[in-house]
Amino acid sequence: MSRIGKHPVPVPAGVTVTVTGQTVTAKGKLGQLSAVLVDEILAKLEDGHVVIQPRNDSVRARQNWATQRTVVNNLVNGVNTGxxxxxxxxxxxxxxxxxxxxxxxxxxxxxxxxxxxxxxxxxxxxxxxxxxxxxxxxxxxxxxxxxxxxxxxxxxxxxxxxxxxxxxxxxxxxxxx
Structure with missing residues (x-):
């Protein structure tokens, strides 16, 4: 289990996050950013948090789990505070x-x-x-x-x-x- 990947990404007020397929888009006061996640990772929007989970228990999914969570966290923090x-x-x-x-x-x-x-x-x-x-x-x-x-x-x-x-x-x- 990933120590970083298991924590959901909080979405602060003033930031809207949309998840369509493998693309995560964040829009805030500093602009709009988007990132495409790898196929082994699943992103879901749940009650003000973005939850990142591996689709299966493969090695590549576990390797990219925390990395993709950090990418989404950087999107949210970037459009909010920069x-x-x-x-x-x-x-x-x-x-x-x-x-x-x-x-x-x-x-x-x-x-x-x-x-x-x-x-x-x-x-x-x-x-x-x-x-x-x-x-x-x-x-x-x-x-x-x-x-x-x-x-x-x-x-x-x-x-x-x-x-x-x-x-x-x-x-x-x-x-x-």
């Missing part, structure tokens, strides 16, 4: 700014990096060294944060680069005389 990833930029002269529908990054290269902001995603720069990425789709928010971080990952000697706000950079000792 998800946010924060990035920090460290380094002399490294900075970021939002100009129109683009994120402009100065990361020590000879040119600025211009990252187009996709639909459904909000990017804010409260300070030149802090980037906040928000949206309803958890996977898309994480992917965009990873792409921005990949332009200049943090290096272990001085810690220069783009890192997640909760990421710990293990520092190395420099050259000795």
């Amino acid at each position: 998800f946010t990833r924060n990035l920090e930029i460290n380094g002399v002269g490294y900075k970021a700014a939002v100009q129109g529908k683009e994120l402009v990054l100065n990361l020590g290269f000879s040119h600025d990096i211009r990252y187009p902001i996709p639909e459904g995603i909000t990017i804010k720069c409260d300070r030149p060294t802090a980037v906040s990425i928000s949206g309803a789709d958890k996977q898309q928010v994480g992917q965009i944060a990873a792409e921005i971080r990949s332009y200049r990952p943090p290096e272990p000697y001085k810690g220069k680069g783009v890192k997640y706000d909760n990421e710990v950079i293990i520092r190395k000792e420099g050259k000795k005389k």
Whole structure:
């Protein structure tokens, strides 16, 4: 029995969830998201909760049970409250700014990096060294944060680069005389 999969997904007020076949659709104040579940998983809507169950006792059904429950939970939480990833930029002269529908990054290269902001995603720069990425789709928010971080990952000697706000950079000792 799955420890995560056995818990039903609560549907908060202001969010409507519809289950048609293998497609689960959630609609809330931040938009509409949908996901197609694998064939071995059955989703039902019961008194304000979405219940995820395996159709049979096969290995694939048990493997995907908790994963599909988490996908549905991310749909419901995404359209209700949304998800946010924060990035920090460290380094002399490294900075970021939002100009129109683009994120402009100065990361020590000879040119600025211009990252187009996709639909459904909000990017804010409260300070030149802090980037906040928000949206309803958890996977898309994480992917965009990873792409921005990949332009200049943090290096272990001085810690220069783009890192997640909760990421710990293990520092190395420099050259000795």
